[in-house]
């Protein structure tokens with residue numbers, strides 16, 4: 001029964017996509033401009049219309065049996081804290097409170113007789129007490145504390161031969177800054193409910209670099225590793241690990257050919273260094289669908305998929321949404 005309710009919700013998504021595509025096709029005939037220009041970027045009609053329709057649909061997923069159950073709780077830097085809210089103050093009979101942390105909107109879902117906040121914790125977060133801010137339509141603002149435990153990540157030292165990719169030239173910096181602005185915007189897209197209740201590894205291969213590594217390029221410290229690297233031969237197909245909507249594709253200075261997928265509530269996945277991309281912004285993808293192939297575009301030392309999982313625009317450990325610690329091995 002509960003599973004059925006969630007499936008029903010997914011059928012809403014399909015309906016929304018079909019409607020969006022119909023509207024988009026209609027718009028092509030009526031409007032000279034096929035795309036909206038948002039902050040200098042062209043975003044397909046179908047993506048905006050689909051996300052708007054999804055947002056307006058009744059909340060079935062959050063009333064089903066905790067479809068977020070596949071998201072493991074690990075309250076450490078780079079982890080996800082599942083913070084249950086007080087059932088007396090935030091009963092499920094009332095609308096979910098609006099939750100923020102450090103100015104970022106935090107996903108909330110129904111869990112038993114209350115709501116749970118799903119908090120993506122940045123790798124740079126200090127261990128200790130942290131505070132969520134909550135607001136509802138008819139009550140004063142509240143706060144809820146949660147604790148972040150410490151976690152040590154390993155170090156990795158890499159030698160990059162193309163020095164321009166280590167210390168980019170000023171002309172590259174302009175491009176990188178432009179791309180960072182775009183990434184920030186892409187990471188802010190969210191559908192108002194989870195579009196999946198299950199994740200798989202996106203390809204067959206071996207983990208060549210785990211999440212959270214402290215990295216040094218030519219002995220210069222860089223940001224810790226925000227994803228998992230999965231080594232596989234160039235051309236190995238990459239599958240959507242879960243149902244979702246493609247929010248962006250592009251060719252980036254560091255990341256090469258890249259894809260962003262939104263899986264609902266701001267739970268996103270990111271794919272880098274691809275040899276080819278088989279999807280476009282606005283496409284609905286289903287779990288197991290091929291979205292492109294492994295390559296070595298951007299800053300790489302060999303063919304691999306850099307794969308990141310994001311929540312509230314924060315990279316988190318992908319293992320927290322996966323059923324196994326290792327990807328399936330490559331075919332012999």
Ligand SMILES: [Zn+2]
Nearest residue numbers: 227228229306
């Ligand atoms: Zn990587």
